[in-house]
Amino acid sequence: MSPVFAPGARSRPVYLPAGRWYDFWTGAAVDGGRTVESPAPYESLPVHVRAGSIVPFGPTRQHAFDGPDDPVALFVYEGRDGAFALYEDDGLTSAYESGAWARIPIAWREADRTLTLGPRTGRFPGSPAERTFAITFVGPGRGV
Incomplete structure (x- = not known):
């Protein structure tokens, strides 16, 4: 920025x-x-x-608890390898300090144009059983 x-x-x-x-x-x-x-x-x-970045966006809402977080939009900026970990917690308490959080690893491999979403590790009260992603690839000639 x-x-x-x-x-x-x-x-x-x-x-x-x-x-x-x-x-x-x-x-x-x-x-x-x-x-x-x-x-x-x-x-x-x-x-x-920067090329290789993976940028997440959640749905637009007025307050943190205005509904489900799905889908999570992922913008993958092509041009080089990149990795990102989507971190989640309850968004309200300090329970994350005691390990109540989850993380999903995400990796982009430019050579074979593969996006890998790894298994979620961790849990927190109210964590969704499943997560939906909407993926957009941004590259030359293919903007946002």
Whole structure:
């Protein structure tokens, strides 16, 4: 995320380290190792995601307990291997301090274009018996 501090600015220079990056809002691929000029309209900040990232999103809701967490949206940014662990707890208490939490390992292998969701480890009161995922692959020519 690259905040804009100049009044009235609608873009800003952003340095991206070497590698492939994606514009979070459009999915456009950007080569790093250089400074790029990123659009910064009023409604959004410049955000770039590194290739190989796995970014989870839950459903939009007003309060933490407004219904089930399913589906969990996973955005997989192609271009290199990546791994992520989806961590969950009850979202309300400090029971996680006593081990009441769960984790699902997720890995992307670029070479054979394989996404692996491993077995859930751990449990917590109210944890769902199953979890549903909606997966979107973001890559060159295939934006968000």
